Amino acid sequence: MTNSKQLKIHSILKTNKPLQPAFKIIFNLLLLATVNIAYGQPIVDPLDSPSWDLVHKLILSNEAVVFDDRVKVVVPDMAEDPMNVPVSVNVDGIGEIEEIRLFADLNPIKEILNFHPGKIEPFIAFRFKVQQSTPVRAAARTKDGVWHVGGSWLDATGGGCTAPSMGRTLDNWVDTLGDVKSRLWSRADRPDRLRFRIMHPMDTGLAPGIPEFYIETLELKDKHGELLAHIESYQPVSENPFFSVDLESKLFEGIVLYGRDNSGNLINQVLQ
Amino acid sequence: MTISSNLSSFRQMHTDYIKRLFKTILLVIVLSLFNLQLINASELDYELVAEPVGEGTYVFIGSTKYFSKKNGGNIANAAYIVTNGGVIVIDTGSSYQYGKQMREYIESTTGMSIIKVFNTHHHPDHFLGNQAFKDVPIASLQGIVNTIDSQGEALNTNLYALVGDWMKETVAYSPTEVIAPGKMTVGGHEIEIIALNGHTDSDMAIYDHTTGVLFAGDLIFHDRTPAVANANIQNWLNSIRQLQELDYKYLIAGHGPVTTDQHAMLQTNDYLSWLHETLQSALDKGLDISEALQLELPKRFQALDILHEEYKRGVLQLYPSMEQAYFE
Structure with a gap:
C-alpha cells in the first residue's frame, strides 16, 4: 500500500519535469506584460483596425508607438460628404511635438498630411476625402522619437477618392489655380487663429482619366524668411483646401506661404 | 472495478450531454424558422x-427620426383630402x-378613387411613392419637377443605401403635370398653391380654403x-413669415404632429434663426468647421427630435458655403 503510493508520487514528479520550461515562458510573458503596462503601452489597437499593423509599418516605419488620448482627432461620426470630411488634430500636454502624421487606415491612399508645427501650435484643421469607413489617426512624434497615436472611427458610405474634383466640371479652375485667401483672428486668451484657403483641384489620380495633381508641400515663413512650420500634403486633402492653424500673434506680421504641387506650380503669397 | 464503473458513468453522462445538445439545436432551428417567417411577413x-x-x-404621421432600415424611410407626413369628387393626395x-x-x-x-396627387418638394421622403400613382395626374411646380428630373434618381440610389430592402422596385417617377401658383378647384375644394422656397430651391405649400387645413410641406x-441640407435659411425664414399670415384651422407640418396654433411655426423659425446666427458668429470667431460641429446646443431645443444629429448634418452642409462667401 505505502509502496504503491510512493511510486505514484514519484511518477508524477517525473512527468512534471518537462513542464518547467513552460513555466519559465509563462513567467517571462507575465513579466513582459507588466513591463508594457508600466510603460503605459497597451498591447492592442484601441480602434481595433484590421490594418493597424500595416499602417504602423508603412507610415510609422514600425517605430515605437503609444496610444495616447492627449492626441485628439476630431472627425464627425458620419461623413455626410465624402469629398469634404472635416478633421482637426490637437495635441496638448505631451511636450514639444516634432511632427504630426495624419492617416486613414482603410483609404486607398492612406497618408493625408504630415504637419511639422515648428514654432507654431500643434493644432491643424482642414477637410479631406474618404473612400469608405475607416479609422482616422494622428501620430505625434515627441523628441524621444516615440509616436503618440490618437484617432477615431469615421463612418462613410464612400466614393470621395475616386470621384473627379468639382472644379473639373467647370472650365475656369485653371484661372484661379494657386490663389490664396487668408485671415487672422486675434484672440485674447490664447494663440491667434490663422485660416487660409488655396485654390487647387487636389486630384487623387484615382478618378478615371484624371492624373494625380495635388499640393505636395506648404511652408509658413516669417518676414525674415525663417521657417515657422511646414506641411507635406497628400492626394486625400480636399479640393481647394482650407487650413486652420494657431500661432503667437508676434509671428504673424509679414508671414509668407510658400508651396509647390506635384507639377511644379509654385505658391508664394504674403498672408494677411 | 471502481475505474471501470467511473468510466461507464462518464460514458453515460457523455451520451446524455450529446442528446441534450441535439435537442437544443433542433429547438433553436425550429424557433428561428418560425421567427424568420414572422419577420418576412411583417418586413x-x-x-x-x-x-x-x-x-x-x-x-399618415411618419417617424421623427432619420432614415433607417428600421423605419424603411417612413419619416415624413403624407396626407389626403376626401372630396365629393374623389381623393387628393399630398406627398407619396x-x-x-x-x-x-x-x-x-x-x-x-x-x-x-384618387383624382390628384401633389408633391410639395423634391426630397426623397416625399415623392418616391409616386410610382404607385402613375394613372393619376401628379402635379407640382416647375422648379420641383425640374429638380426631381435631374436629381431624383441619385436621391433614390442614396435611399437604397440608407434603408435597404424597403426600396425594392422603386424608381424616381417625376410629376406629370406642371402647375402654377394660385387657386384651383379640385373635387369641389378650393385649393391654393403657394410657391415658396428656402427649405429647398422650390417648395410648395397647399392651403385648402374649403377646410382651412394648411399643408406646409417641409x-x-x-x-x-429642421433638415437644412438644401436650405437657404434667409429665404426659408421669409417663407415662414408668409405662412404665418394665413388663417388656418389646422397645420400639417412635413415632419411631426399636427397643430392648430403657431407653435410649430415659431419653433421652426426659432431653430433656423439660431442656427444661422450661430454659424455666422462661429465664422466671425475664426472657428474651423470641426469646432463649429462641437458647439453646445441650447436647452430650449431639447424638444426637437434628433437635434444633435441634424445639427451636425446642417453644419457639414452649410458651413463650407458660408466660409466661401466669407473669404470672397
Whole structure:
C-alpha cells in the first residue's frame, strides 16, 4: 500500500519535469506584460483596425508607438460628404511635438498630411476625402522619437477618392489655380487663429482619366524668411483646401506661404 | 472495478450531454424558422394608419427620426383630402412600397378613387411613392419637377443605401403635370398653391380654403429638428413669415404632429434663426468647421427630435458655403 503510493508520487514528479520550461515562458510573458503596462503601452489597437499593423509599418516605419488620448482627432461620426470630411488634430500636454502624421487606415491612399508645427501650435484643421469607413489617426512624434497615436472611427458610405474634383466640371479652375485667401483672428486668451484657403483641384489620380495633381508641400515663413512650420500634403486633402492653424500673434506680421504641387506650380503669397 | 464503473458513468453522462445538445439545436432551428417567417411577413409593412384632421382630411404621421432600415424611410407626413369628387393626395412617401400601401389604405377606407396627387418638394421622403400613382395626374411646380428630373434618381440610389430592402422596385417617377401658383378647384375644394422656397430651391405649400387645413410641406417641422441640407435659411425664414399670415384651422407640418396654433411655426423659425446666427458668429470667431460641429446646443431645443444629429448634418452642409462667401 505505502509502496504503491510512493511510486505514484514519484511518477508524477517525473512527468512534471518537462513542464518547467513552460513555466519559465509563462513567467517571462507575465513579466513582459507588466513591463508594457508600466510603460503605459497597451498591447492592442484601441480602434481595433484590421490594418493597424500595416499602417504602423508603412507610415510609422514600425517605430515605437503609444496610444495616447492627449492626441485628439476630431472627425464627425458620419461623413455626410465624402469629398469634404472635416478633421482637426490637437495635441496638448505631451511636450514639444516634432511632427504630426495624419492617416486613414482603410483609404486607398492612406497618408493625408504630415504637419511639422515648428514654432507654431500643434493644432491643424482642414477637410479631406474618404473612400469608405475607416479609422482616422494622428501620430505625434515627441523628441524621444516615440509616436503618440490618437484617432477615431469615421463612418462613410464612400466614393470621395475616386470621384473627379468639382472644379473639373467647370472650365475656369485653371484661372484661379494657386490663389490664396487668408485671415487672422486675434484672440485674447490664447494663440491667434490663422485660416487660409488655396485654390487647387487636389486630384487623387484615382478618378478615371484624371492624373494625380495635388499640393505636395506648404511652408509658413516669417518676414525674415525663417521657417515657422511646414506641411507635406497628400492626394486625400480636399479640393481647394482650407487650413486652420494657431500661432503667437508676434509671428504673424509679414508671414509668407510658400508651396509647390506635384507639377511644379509654385505658391508664394504674403498672408494677411 | 471502481475505474471501470467511473468510466461507464462518464460514458453515460457523455451520451446524455450529446442528446441534450441535439435537442437544443433542433429547438433553436425550429424557433428561428418560425421567427424568420414572422419577420418576412411583417418586413415590408409600413403599418400605415391615417389620423383624421378635422373633417375629411387625413394624415399618415411618419417617424421623427432619420432614415433607417428600421423605419424603411417612413419619416415624413403624407396626407389626403376626401372630396365629393374623389381623393387628393399630398406627398407619396419614401418608396414604391410606401406609395402602394398608402394607396391601398386610402382606397379601402374611403371606397373612392384618387383624382390628384401633389408633391410639395423634391426630397426623397416625399415623392418616391409616386410610382404607385402613375394613372393619376401628379402635379407640382416647375422648379420641383425640374429638380426631381435631374436629381431624383441619385436621391433614390442614396435611399437604397440608407434603408435597404424597403426600396425594392422603386424608381424616381417625376410629376406629370406642371402647375402654377394660385387657386384651383379640385373635387369641389378650393385649393391654393403657394410657391415658396428656402427649405429647398422650390417648395410648395397647399392651403385648402374649403377646410382651412394648411399643408406646409417641409417649410415647417414640428418637434423635429429642421433638415437644412438644401436650405437657404434667409429665404426659408421669409417663407415662414408668409405662412404665418394665413388663417388656418389646422397645420400639417412635413415632419411631426399636427397643430392648430403657431407653435410649430415659431419653433421652426426659432431653430433656423439660431442656427444661422450661430454659424455666422462661429465664422466671425475664426472657428474651423470641426469646432463649429462641437458647439453646445441650447436647452430650449431639447424638444426637437434628433437635434444633435441634424445639427451636425446642417453644419457639414452649410458651413463650407458660408466660409466661401466669407473669404470672397
